[in-house]
Amino acid sequence: MLNPTRHGKDEQAATEESAGLSAQAFAAVLCEQISVLHDVSIMLEATLAAEVLEAEPLPPESLRSLQRLDFLRQSLKDLEVILKTVSPGLDWKTDYAPDEGELRHAVSMHASVDQIFPQQPSRSADKQDDPEVWL
Amino acid sequence: MALRDQLRIMVVDDMSTSRGVITQALDGFGIRNVASTSDGPSALKALASAPVHLVISDFNMPAMDGLQLLQHLRAGPKTKGVGFILITGKADKESIEQGRKLGMNNFLKKPFDPNDLRNCIEAVVGRL
Secondary structure, eight states, rough: OHHHHHHHHHHHHHHHHHOOOOHHHHHHHHHHHHHHHHHHHHHHHHHHEEEEEEHHEEEOOOOHHHHHHHOOOOHHHHHHHHHHHGGOOOOOTTTTOOOOOHHHOOOSOHHHHHSSOOOOOOGGGGOOHHHHHHO | HHHHHHHHEEESSSSSHHHHHHHHHHHHOOEEEEEEESSSSHHHHHHHHHSSSSSESSOOOOOOOOHHHHHHHHSSSSTTEEEEEEEESSHHHHHHOOOOOOHHHHHHHEEHHHHHHHHHHHHHHHOO
8 A cells, every 4th residue: 555645755855866867877777787687698608508509400590599699788888988988977956866766666676776776774674786586 | 521511610709699599500500610709809819819711790899890890800910801791680771882982792680590691691702
């Protein structure tokens, strides 16, 4: 059951927190998240490659999947580099600050937003440090 | 002697997984004379001393992309006639047209399977 009063307090707290969040800090968190995904893609690619490339004959669909993973890994690395490169020039437009409530509503996993906004005690029990758990 | 026994191929790709996919597929076709390098400059150096019949190169590579490698190959007296297949994830009209102008013999879009690769090679060198 939703508690409107509690929800209102959360939103107020989120607004106060996000007002102090710089665009560069926001970009740095996104870079970190992309880096984690990049690491995951490396593991997946290595595991799949070890099995697929030993198979005789080569399984066609697995080979295609391996190439898609290769593309995914490279793309994630490029996104991280691009974001890192442009982040010194990033800034919020006047009077804009990211809204935690809006972001939490938009994402599939709240953990994706936890790194952007500091953890609040009421959510600490939900914290998941191991990315494998999300997968 | 079958063509596959005589054919010498060089695979150029900066990604070890992609090189593995291609070289394993070539091995499956019975092509044993396969060299591989991770970048264009290394490929050019290797080809100067050990020429091949066909180069299979990725498009997106740091330092020198696949089309730049092709340009260098076509400019070299010893390598101007080598067959060239470009492997690309995009296969956009502009890149392919540029490749054709530079003398690319064929191209293959990722992701591909061994059968796609075989057909692509046979379109350049003949039945394996």
